[in-house]
């Protein structure tokens with residue numbers, strides 16, 4: 001008998017193993033297996049988190065290129081750079097990619113990487129589910145983009161209103177790809193949310209009571225609950241759309257007793273919370289960065305946590321403000337006006353706490369802090385234009401115009417992308433072991449900040465003087481040429497800001 | 506650093522305001538109201554803008570001071586915030602409470618004002634003296650002037666004329682996808698939804714020509730789905746209305762007569778109506794008085810003979826994707842058809 005076949009006696013565990021052996025065995029089971037297969041099958045939350053972040057940024061860049069193309073097309077009246085069909089695909093792909101493949105996933109990605117570290121546990125709960133969620137997300141995104149490259153990209157807007165997106169008015173496969181992508185990314189988001197909730201509730205380090213977890217973790221926890229309640233609505237509606245399109249059901253077909261507005265209710269019941277799903281994690285970034293660079297503990301921990309709860313709760317009671325023009329009962333609309341405005345209170349509280357922290361601190365203006373300050377400047381403006389949109393009469397004019405495009409970029413880029421850049425500068429050493437250049441960081445910030453305002457501020461005016469959104473071109477002589485040109489020039493500066501960022505990482 | 510940011514923002518705001526003040530007059534502008542509702546909404550807008558600008562400036566000022574105010578040297582704060590309650594913490598908490606209460610009061614006031622304007626704007630409903638039925642189609646507007654006496658009803662397209670000072674009920678329908686009816690100088694928008702009937706009321710306070718545009722994405726040519734709105738004195742409106750009720754005038758010369766023959770014997774009859782002839786299809790716009798309109802193909806081209814010829818020769822080049830096909834008329838035929846249609850005032 002050869003020595004090889006002699007099985008060693010395995011003593012299962014216990015102190016008898018000795019320190020060195022315990023360590024060896026644990027390393028073996030925790031480490032990522034070697035080789036390509038190991039890389040692919042890794043379930044380490046840090047590795048999956050990094051992968052998620054990189055993928056989400058790739059989608060951000062792709063969608064950003066589409067935005068540039070749109071701005072070039074709209075830089076002057078009646079330009080013909082893009083055909084109507086291309087333009088319609090491009091704005092749909094831009095919105096869809098930014099919302100479903102960039103903004104939500106990148107926030108989840110940071111949670112996957114940071115939450116386990118912050119609550120002091122070795123791995124995220126359900127690590128295999130976590131890895132699975134990444135692959136599902138990637139598959140959804142790649143499918144959508146391959147379709148787009150093959151000229152089968154969706155062309156009905158990121159909220160795909162029926163009946164336009166239904167079988168009668170959108171034959172072909174374009175909308176099917178869109179609806180299928182929704183299902184993929186939402187499954188991923190739900191999986192991650194469950195992991196975060198369990199990690200926070202079950203795997204905190206001994207002694208870390210809930211009133212001691214970092215605000216970043218609170219933000220991610222509230223967000224995860226919102227995902228769990230919001231995403232099923234869009235999964236249901238997109239599945240109903242798929243059934244209408246592929247197996248002849250009539251959920252949304254008014255001719256057969258279906259209802260076109262049902263889609264809007266279901267979509268916005270998800271769609272409005274969606275923006276808080278993007279924004280609340282970003283508040284976590286802000287609450288992490290500020291104390292570090294203001295060199296003072298955050299002011300108002302309890303108030304900030306309560307504001308998160310309030311936002312998470314109220315966020316579900318606002319969706320009808322996307323539907324004020326549909327002719328719903330007026331009294332009901334007024335209720336949603338009041339509810340939408342109420343959400344300004346928790347947001348106001350958060351802003352106050354952050355400014356107070358800065359006020360009483362001794363700030364060091366490193367790049368992350370610059371981005372946080374930019375965040376406040378931009379986001380507050382977006383919040384205030386949101387108060388305007390919450391008013392039924394004002395919305396009846398501003399709805400579906402460039403005013404709304406301005407508003408939501410102020411809240412989405414202001415509320416999520418500024419903090420996100422700050423967070424990348426802040427945590428980059430943690431992710432990679434390398435510091436980013438501060439000089440390039442300042443350039444990055446100023447180009448981005450100035451470019452952003454040049455691009456999007458004029459859009460408020462454009463909307464008020466009559467320019468609807470989602471138009472591939474516009475006639476001359478409407479007074480729209482100047483603001484549009486300004487916006488397009490701003491987009492180039494904005495792109496330079498993003499390029500500096502790329503150069504820096 | 507921050508000061509530069511403030512300066513940049515101020516410069517931006519100044520530049521923006523200049524553009525704003527020069528740009529708000531227009532045929533499709535919510536800030537240049539010509540009707541009761543748009544006027545009330547614009548008033549509300551300036552009020553909101555004023556109040557919210559003050560709040561914004563307060564926040565910016567707070568942020569600026571927080572960033573650059575001189576600091577005492579000395580120890581940095583230590584320990585977690587919740588562990589101790591130094592006096593500054595208490596003062597900030599009081600500030601926070603005041604701020605939250607202040608926000609609440611302002612929000613409540615704005616909600617109240619918004620509600621009041623909403624009621625006021627709706628107040629006109631039910632006082633209408635005229636009813637227009639607008640049906641949106643991909644990508645044009647069918648406009649019917651309804652009258653209890655059927656012979657006094659008529660149809661036109663992409664154009665609405667109203668008497669000044671008279672509330673007009675606009676019934677909104679759609680036969681395909683969702684569109685949105687928006688004439689910003691007169692009123693905010695209302696959607697046209699298949700399977701539902703919506704309505705809105707318009708009142709023009711002064712004469713003028715305004716432009717409306719579909720505001721809900723409705724597919725390929727959503728960008729070229731506009732309409733003209735003409736507010737005119739009552740007597741001119743009545744005259745126009747009487748003229749619209751008549752059938753198409755008979756051809757005035759041989760070329761027009763030839764054009765009429767071509768129209769009635771080619772594909773055109775399969776989609777269009779001309780009262781007084783055998784053409785009676787409703788797929789496309791009613792052409793009975795097409796030459797009296799201000800524009801063609803839902804605001805895509807201003808109306809003139811040249812544009813009419815260009816449109817009929819190749820609608821797909823002018824408005825790619827439109828539901829009107831290229832009909833392949835010979836140059837002679839085209840000349841006749843254009844002469845005929847151009848006589849339909």
Ligand code: HEM
Pocket residue numbers: 064067068070071091092094095096098099103156157158159405409412413417455469470471472491494
């Ligand atoms: C990077 C610079 C960006 C630029 C220059 C830009 C530009 C634009 C423009 C011009 C439109 C309007 C298209 C139209 O209505 O015809 C648009 C739509 C949109 N953008 Fe952006 N955008 C940028 C970043 C973002 C980001 C970061 C997000 C989200 C996190 C975002 C989300 C959206 C959405 C949801 C739409 C609506 C799409 C639709 O109407 O279906 N954008 N963007």
Ligand SMILES: [Cu+2]
Pocket residue numbers: 641644683684685719720721722723727730
């Ligand atoms: Cu339309």
Ligand SMILES: [Cu+2]
Pocket residue numbers: 684685719720721722723724727728730
């Ligand atoms: Cu439209």
